[in-house]
Amino acid sequence: MEQNNESNLAQVRHVVLVLSGKGGVGKSTITTELALALRHAGKKVGILDVDLCGPSIPRMLSMGRPDVHQCDSGWVPVYTDAQKSLALMSIGFLLEDPDEAVVWRGPKKTAMIGQFVSDVAWGELDVLLVDTPPGTSDEHLAVLENLKKHRVDGAILVTTPQAVSTGDVRREITFCKKTGVRILGIVENMSGFVCPHCSECSNIFSKGGGEELAKMTGSVFLGSVPLDPLLSTSIEDGKDFIQSFPDSATFSAISSISQTLLDSLQTA
């Protein structure tokens, strides 16, 4: 097992966790869009989806329900393209019935994640993004315990602008400090909605909370991603937003975040 872990992650250059204390703020959406943006920048990217109770990434990348194959060194991740530039491994692939609930308590989840992290044959990757469920509990501890044997570059924290959300993310920052994970920066998602009819901007979930949180905690603010029905639709249909809408403000927000991320990974 130990040896597997070594060889399977040996050729992965950077490991980045996507965290948030709060649910439904867009961790999986940001993970997906960052992965696509990094791929467009010519990087080889992997996504590990460790949200056991609610895996969303397979749908967001329109991967359906492929069979996962095994090779000598473990599970072969599923590739979204022939060039094998974007690899994905999700618990969603291992469930027989997509509507079936994974009703597992902590210890079973911990064991599953341990296997996940060490048994996927990622091959050569520039960046591995790890999408996590909300909270600071079993999954997070298990991911860290297993990845730390290799390396963890740091974490991106996702929040929405309201105080109800930044309040939970403050606790996640404490989690990172306690577990020794470097905070690469904070992303504010669902930040303002521009009405497609009259161009009036409404701050549906308030405004500026992410940037304020970054200032207060001395973290880097990576940028804000607006509420964009085109993005929600792309995510629903599993389409590549980065490719479909290269002129949108949302696109420039995401690509600037991915550029900042790359820079900070390279200087680290």
Place this chain on the structure above:
Amino acid sequence: MADVPDNAPEHCPGTQSEQAGKTSSCQGCPNQKICASGATKAPDPAIAEIGEKLSIVKHKILVLSGKGGVGKSTFSAHLAHALASDGTKEVALLDVDICGPSIPRIMGLEGEQVHQSGSGWSPVYVEDNLAVMSIGFLLGSLDDAVIWRGPKKNGMIKQFLRDVDWGELDYLIVDTPPGTSDEHLSIVQYLSSTHVDGAVILTTPQEVSLQDVRKEIRFCQKVKLPIIGVVENMSGFVCPKCKNTSQIFPPTSGGAEQMCADLNLPLLGKVPLDPRIARSCDEGKSFLNEVPDSPAAEVYQRIVQSIQDYCSNHVTEEQSTT
């Protein structure tokens, strides 16, 4: 799946399993003797104590969703406010989201602390007839993270149900974290010796949310928890300037309406997005009092009415069968 103690070996079968104390991984575990004796397989005595304690609570409602951030806490808080607006009813709101407690802020109680009394922990009161309990009241600072594994979270939930001085209640509303894991199994297990009216399921219109919510519905069916109905939140946004509606979270697969039709569940209502809801929550005020004549508030009131009707019909049904 049973409890696994903190000091258990890696492959602990669980203290309540048939294999407890007998598997190879039990060798050398400090609990092996007690597990092998069978004493741990008896049901937790706390379940009976909780049943006793909550026998004076008329209605118990769980608010669930497989997905995070769809508005469980917002809905729970407003359901509590609406039910408590009838001064003759005693209402309590319990937050079992141990890692991300939002209820203290939404109820305007941030910074409050729980007090100990002779009969247990006293909940924090928003009004004379509206009590609230959350782990947020037990934390020293707003930065404190609760980095707990399952068994410790379960212990906390047990304490919330058994050791809080709830008193006589008409409604106990339980707000849950996303998922189908420790917190959910525990709350259902600990309430198993008492009557639970049912669960209200929250979702947003997109398939990405519905696919998680279907799992939660399966969970309810597995643990035999009745479903009162489904609420679709963040359903369309009316621009305050031009009054046109935008589907910010598009119902690409037909939304909650289609899911309810497929699964034969009642749709309790669709609450539109309104920036004033998020603002009220941040400020710890009730949106229903702040903007009572808004379309979202009207939908809320209708949903609350259906839940009240469900609960009271339920009681008469049960009385007529006994």
